[in-house]
Amino acid sequence: MKLKLQFNLILAIVSLNYRQAIAATDDDTAKEGRVRDEAQRAVSIATWLPPREVTKKYPYYLSGYDSDSRPIYIVEMGRWDVRSAVEKGGKDLENLSLHFQQLYYRIGQGGRFSASEEDFDAPNSVVIVDWGDYSLQQLASSRTVQALIQNMADFKTIEDSVSYGYFINVNDAAETLISFARPRMGKFMDRIETFGTRRNEWIPKLLEKIPRSQLPPWYGGNPDFRSVAIYG
Numbered sequence: 001m002k003l004k005l006q007f008n009l010i011l012a013i014v015s016l017n018y019r020q021a022i023a024a025t026d027d028d029t030a031k032e033g034r035v036r037d038e039a040q041r042a043v044s045i046a047t048w049l050p051p052r053e054v055t056k057k058y059p060y061y062l063s064g065y066d067s068d069s070r071p072i073y074i075v076e077m078g079r080w081d082v083r084s085a086v087e088k089g090g091k092d093l094e095n096l097s098l099h100f101q102q103l104y105y106r107i108g109q110g111g112r113f114s115a116s117e118e119d120f121d122a123p124n125s126v127v128i129v130d131w132g133d134y135s136l137q138q139l140a141s142s143r144t145v146q147a148l149i150q151n152m153a154d155f156k157t158i159e160d161s162v163s164y165g166y167f168i169n170v171n172d173a174a175e176t177l178i179s180f181a182r183p184r185m186g187k188f189m190d191r192i193e194t195f196g197t198r199r200n201e202w203i204p205k206l207l208e209k210i211p212r213s214q215l216p217p218w219y220g221g222n223p224d225f226r227s228v229a230i231y232g
């Protein structure tokens, strides 16, 4: 089992590297075309309405704001069943990618993207990724690992929009995945503090920067907490 798992991971990485090498040979015309496509995509990503299936299976939310008015995004990545989308392929997989892009778009907007009435102008955001429940079942499929790493790599596109953040509940499976994804996420990971599954270690860290009223109780926040907006 262990050997098979390692083989799967190596397969995933080799194939990712191969695709990147191919993409690097694109000429300038192709690049111009891509810039245009990307501008169009940005508009549709801002307004895209994910189907219920996606918001239910891949939850994240805007929990509140830190003391400098930065929006705090909490992503329950450990619960995201990426494997089922990969196995279905086609539109399901495309929609999952769009969901990732929309998350990055929102984080990238900082306080400019706000679902609340208040008008915050913080230029950047806070990100908490909860890896609780991330399982070997996800890690054991090389195509799933590839898809997740490819989508996570786009964290680097918003690295300057993230002021600070935390990876919490990082278990062994998640740690393995993150070690493969890390080199692809650019400076993003320099801004992230990583913690294991012991709440007593990370709760005080979160509360050093984030007011209790802005976090759910299971992250050390107030019992009467309500999130600003739920996207999943």
Ligand SMILES: *[C@@H]1O[C@H](CO)[C@@H](O)[C@H](O)[C@H]1NC(C)=O
Residues within 6 Å of the ligand: 049, 050, 051, 053, 091, 092, 095
């Ligand atoms: C993908 O998302 C679009 C837009 O929300 C939706 O209409 C479509 O049914 C989704 N496809 C699948 C396979 O979930």
